[in-house]
Amino acid sequence: EWLEFPLEWYSEGALEVDDVLGGSEASAGQGGEAPSGSNAQAVNVEISEGKKDEREGVIKIPGKGVFQTYIFEHRRNVHCYYDPDESAWIKLPLKWELKTDVAKKLGTYGPEVAAGFEGALSREKSIIMQNENYDEMAAKLTTAERKLERREVRVKKLEEENNYLKSKIAEVEELLATTKAECSATIAQVEVLQRERPVTAKSRGGSGGGGASAAAAAAVAAAAAAQTQETISKDELKKLYDGVKSMHKVYLQLVSETKTQKEFTSKKITELKESMKRLKQCGSVTEEQIEEVRTLYRREALQRKLLYNQLQELRGNIRVFCRVRNETSAKMSLATPNDQDVVTVGGNDKKMFQFDRAFGVNSTQDEVYSVVSPIITSCADGYNVSIMAYGQTGSGKTYTMLGPSPNPFSNPGVNVRAIQELFRLCAERKDTTDYTMHISMVEIYNECIQDLLRKDVKQVDLRSTGTKVTLVDITEQPIGKEKDILDALDQGTSNRKVAATKMNSQSSRSHLVLILTVIGKDLVTGTRTKGTLTLCDLAGSERVGKTGATGEQLAEAAFINKSLTSLGQVFAALRDNQLHVPYRNSKLTHLLMPSLGGDAK
Numbered sequence: 201e202w203l204e205f206p207l208e209w210y211s212e213g214a215l216e217v218d219d220v221l222g223g224s225e226a227s228a229g230q231g232g233e234a235p236s237g238s239n240a241q242a243v244n245v246e247i248s249e250g251k252k253d254e255r256e257g258v259i260k261i262p263g264k265g266v267f268q269t270y271i272f273e274h275r276r277n278v279h280c281y282y283d284p285d286e287s288a289w290i291k292l293p294l295k296w297e298l299k300t301d302v303a304k305k306l307g308t309y310g311p312e313v314a315a316g317f318e319g320a321l322s323r324e325k326s327i328i329m330q331n332e333n334y335d336e337m338a339a340k341l342t343t344a345e346r347k348l349e350r351r352e353v354r355v356k357k358l359e360e361e362n363n364y365l366k367s368k369i370a371e372v373e374e375l376l377a378t379t380k381a382e383c384s385a386t387i388a389q390v391e392v393l394q395r396e397r398p399v400t401a402k403s404r405g406g407s408g409g410g411g412a413s414a415a416a417a418a419a420v421a422a423a424a425a426a427q428t429q430e431t432i433s434k435d436e437l438k439k440l441y442d443g444v445k446s447m448h449k450v451y452l453q454l455v456s457e458t459k460t461q462k463e464f465t466s467k468k469i470t471e472l473k474e475s476m477k478r479l480k481q482c483g484s485v486t487e488e489q490i491e492e493v494r495t496l497y498r499r500e501a502l503q504r505k506l507l508y509n510q511l512q513e514l515r516g517n518i519r520v521f522c523r524v525r526n527e528t529s530a531k532m533s534l535a536t537p538n539d540q541d542v543v544t545v546g547g548n549d550k551k552m553f554q555f556d557r558a559f560g561v562n563s564t565q566d567e568v569y570s571v572v573s574p575i576i577t578s579c580a581d582g583y584n585v586s587i588m589a590y591g592q593t594g595s596g597k598t599y600t601m602l603g604p605s606p607n608p609f610s611n612p613g614v615n616v617r618a619i620q621e622l623f624r625l626c627a628e629r630k631d632t633t634d635y636t637m638h639i640s641m642v643e644i645y646n647e648c649i650q651d652l653l654r655k656d657v658k659q660v661d662l663r664s665t666g667t668k669v670t671l672v673d674i675t676e677q678p679i680g681k682e683k684d685i686l687d688a689l690d691q692g693t694s695n696r697k698v699a700a701t702k703m704n705s706q707s708s709r710s711h712l713v714l715i716l717t718v719i720g721k722d723l724v725t726g727t728r729t730k731g732t733l734t735l736c737d738l739a740g741s742e743r744v745g746k747t748g749a750t751g752e753q754l755a756e757a758a759f760i761n762k763s764l765t766s767l768g769q770v771f772a773a774l775r776d777n778q779l780h781v782p783y784r785n786s787k788l789t790h791l792l793m794p795s796l797g798g799d800a801k
């Protein structure tokens with residue numbers, strides 16, 4: 201356990217680091233020697249003069265003395281020193297740590313890990329990353345988020361209160377305005393009456409003597425106000441006067457109430473503003489914490505990808521499986537004694553071939569797919585993956601890749617299942633990654649590449665720059681749901697048939713290549729990945745001599761042979777780690793180049 205560095209020590213003066221490092225003061229320091237007490241033993245560190253390693257340092261704290269420091273192994277660069285007064289190890293602040301050479305060196309660890317993935321991390325971030333542990337960060341983040349939630353609720357409440365008060369003020373102001381208007385009308389009325397009173401009194405004095413009473417005058421005035429030419433009684437005038445007086449009282453009361461309400465509201469607004477300010481500060485702290493967790497997440501995500509890739513590489517970047525076709529009419533010439541070996545039993549000599557996995561005649565589409573499914577994850581992770589079916593005409597390549605004829609989707613093969621798996625993965629990762637997918641479909645016939653997703657099947661050129669190979673103007677159909685794949689496969693297959701008829705050939709005399717591009721955008725880090733899944737149903741591999749083909753068929757067979765031989769040469773070169781891999785010997789291998797070499801699967 202370490203104690204945190206007390207903040208008040210900062211105010212006692214700057215920490216002197218460089219001056220005392222390695223200086224004589226270190227040994228003469230007041231608290232310099234690491235104690236042999238239980239604390240020191242607990243962390244199993246010996247610090248003594250003469251035995252310096254790069255994890256040792258010296259710190260001079262004004263007012264405290266000179267101390268030796270040490271960086272502990274199990275927390276890569278937490279600098280600590282033993283304070284005899286506290287009888288404890290004190291963790292030095294990160295700002296100080298960053299000044300030391302060893303911390304600078306350790307600080308480069310993060311960028312190394314992240315190199316080529318997310319740009320360089322700042323040294324400070326990287327050090328924080330190494331000091332903090334993921335769970336602690338997550339707990340901190342949760343606490344900060346809860347705080348933020350509570351503050352948001354409080355702000356909402358204050359806003360509601362504020363709105364209520366505003367409406368109250370509006371009501372009171374309206375009432376005030378009405379009362380004011382009524383008061384002014386009444387006052388005007390009274391003034392009119394008072395102006396007319398002497399005239400009325402005079403006229404009454406003329407007829408009934410000079411001692412006219414005030415009550416009579418008021419009555420006359422009231423009568424005049426009523427514009428009925430009738431006289432107004434003193435009582436009525438008094439009533440009127442009292443009414444005005446009480447109204448004035450109400451008016452004053454309302455004014456004071458409004459004033460109180462206004463004061464209350466402005467106090468609440470100030471409170472609200474302060475809350476908002478605090479919330480903003482709290483928001484920036486949370487942002488920082490989120491950024492730290494994001495950094496950790498990046499590292500975790502990268503590590504997961506690297507580990508998964510390592511696992512796939514350990515299983516083999518190139519894997520070969522054999523499926524023996526279920527054929528009852530012909531004499532069986534192949535047997536699968538176990539799940540790795542295939543024995544040819546036709547003819548006189550038996551031969552045994554070994555594969556990564558061999559499937560017997562009763563194998564299902566699902567079983568076959570299960571061995572290739574793990575590499576689909578690699579494609580979603582941004583690697584290039586290719587799956588191809590190779591074999592003689594009629595050996596079951598199309599059945600395995602697409603499905604049974606004429607209704608392949610009744611028991612779909614590797615193609616559809618692989619794309620479905622990609623959809624599943626994308627849906628599973630939707631909270632962290634946004635995926636988009638495109639599909640292209642081409643066939644290679646007599647060394648010409650045809651775009652099968654265009655209405656007017658068109659020949660396309662292959663262009664390569666460095667290790668990048670592109671098909672110029674190829675149709676790329678976006679796919680977002682299962683129906684899109686079926687539609688694209690349907691369109692491509694029927695176009696292939698039409699093209700084959702035009703060329704007076706058979707569709708199985710060409711290589712069918714399905715290219716699925718998967719682009720992923722990490723929603724947390726913004727990192728983009730691009731993986732391709734290439735699915736090939738190769739043309740039949742029979743030898744020209746055996747088929748007895750002539751003329752155009754011979755030329756066709758020669759092209760197929762050439763490309764399949766090139767494919768064999770490429771695999772041989774990759775297996776032997778040769779410097780030169782002859783990708784450009786055929787259109788097929790050239791097109792597949794990004795999906796065969798490097799870290800492709």
Ligand SMILES: Nc1ncnc2c1ncn2[C@@H]1O[C@H](COP(=O)(O)OP(=O)(O)OP(=O)(O)O)[C@@H](O)[C@H]1O
Nearest residue numbers: 525526592593594595596597598599604605708740
């Ligand atoms: N494992 C299997 N189970 C049942 N039927 C199969 C199996 N494999 C192939 N078939 C059937 O055998 C026939 C030939 O298979 P498919 O067309 O797949 O061979 P292919 O190797 O693609 O031939 P091509 O080179 O001519 O395209 C088809 O009718 C197919 O449905």
